[in-house]
Amino acid sequence: RDNTWFISPFRKQLPFWVYFASSFPAILISVVLFFEVELTSIMIQSKLKCVHPTKAIKGTGYHLDILIAGILISISGLFGLPWICAAPVRSLAHVASLSKYSNTHAPGEKARLIDINDQRLTNIGVHLFIGCTIFAAPIIRKIPVAALFGIFLYFGIVSISGTQLFSRIKMTFIPTKYHPNFGYLRRVRQMKRNAYTFIQVIAAGLLITIKMTSFAFLFPLILVLLVPFRKMCLPFIFTEREFAELDGDETPDGIFDDEIDFYGQVHLPI
Numbered sequence: 001r002d003n004t005w006f007i008s009p010f011r012k013q014l015p016f017w018v019y020f021a022s023s024f025p026a027i028l029i030s031v032v033l034f035f036e037v038e039l040t041s042i043m044i045q046s047k048l049k050c051v052h053p054t055k056a057i058k059g060t061g062y063h064l065d066i067l068i069a070g071i072l073i074s075i076s077g078l079f080g081l082p083w084i085c086a087a088p089v090r091s092l093a094h095v096a097s098l099s100k101y102s103n104t105h106a107p108g109e110k111a112r113l114i115d116i117n118d119q120r121l122t123n124i125g126v127h128l129f130i131g132c133t134i135f136a137a138p139i140i141r142k143i144p145v146a147a148l149f150g151i152f153l154y155f156g157i158v159s160i161s162g163t164q165l166f167s168r169i170k171m172t173f174i175p176t177k178y179h180p181n182f183g184y185l186r187r188v189r190q191m192k193r194n195a196y197t198f199i200q201v202i203a204a205g206l207l208i209t210i211k212m213t214s215f216a217f218l219f220p221l222i223l224v225l226l227v228p229f230r231k232m233c234l235p236f237i238f239t240e241r242e243f244a245e246l247d248g249d250e251t252p253d254g255i256f257d258d259e260i261d262f263y264g265q266v267h268l269p270i
Contacts, residue, residue, distance in 0.1 A: 007080045028220035033085050035223060037069045038062060040086035043163075047095050048116060089152065092159040094123060164248070165204075168197045184245040192238060196246050199234070 009019075041062050065086065073083045098118070101111035133140060160166050164184065171179055172194060179185045184193065203226055211219050238246070 005079055007078060009078075025217070028217065031220040031224055033069065033073065033083065034066065036088070037066050037086045040088045040091050041065050043088060043159075044091055044095055047092070047099075047113075048118075089155045089159050093155050094126070096158070098122070164246075165197065165200050168193060169201070172197065184248065188242050188245050192242055193246070196238065196242075 041060070045060055069085050073085070075081075076083050095116065098116050099113055100115040100117070102114050103111070167182075168184070171185060176190070188196075207219065207222060210216060210222055234243075
């Protein structure tokens with residue numbers, strides 16, 4: 001059968017009710033793509049906020065990010081191409097490769113992030129090389145799939161290790177006197193901190209379990225339900241000040257931004 005580049009959404013062989021029925025999975029997919037793009041941007045900005053704001057050349061662009069992603073996804077859908085959205089693991093790996101850490105820290109202390117080389121040249125170069133991989137398909141086919149999954153697993157673990165959730169889990173097993181000078185460790189009681197961490201772990205485990213079962217199509221719905229759970233249920237347990245610390249980043253006390261970014265006040269749903 002002859003295929004064209006353009007895939008018309010108005011096919012004569014499709015019943016009329018299909019156009020209305022497809023809106024439900026479309027909404028679920030839109031939720032996943034929205035969270036993928038926006039949470040990636042928030043995670044990147046949390047890394048940049050660890051550096052003095054004068055060191056960051058670019059500001060936040062959450063609206064622009066989702067607008068560009070929406071345009072690209074719409075075009076890809078019309079031509080039957082894969083959808084494009086932000087990649088958290090690869091984005092965080094890119095930020096890590098551009099980060100500079102102090103080399104004057106005491107033995108046993110974690111190196112402090114002092115600067116991020118904020119530029120776009122390496123990002124453009126990486127994607128140009130990705131495009132050139134179509135010419136190396138015979139070689140790429142010889143790479144074992146297990147090796148690729150190992151690389152993805154490594155980058156996933158490295159990305160998770162930089163989140164506050166991972167730090168709070170680790171701090172649960174470390175004596176209080178050895179805790180770093182972070183606000184969520186100094187201003188939130190340990191019992192409240194552990195309870196919030198437990199809720200996050202349960203929520204993450206629920207999402208992972210659903211995604212690994214035949215009910216994976218409900219993943220976006222469960223993800224959306226976490227938002228009202230956070231906004232309506234958790235305030236009975238935690239105060240707004242505790243939320244501000246537990247939903248924030250890991251910027252040490254004493255490092256403040258000269259100008260408060262509106263989007264920096266946005267809380268993650270889980």
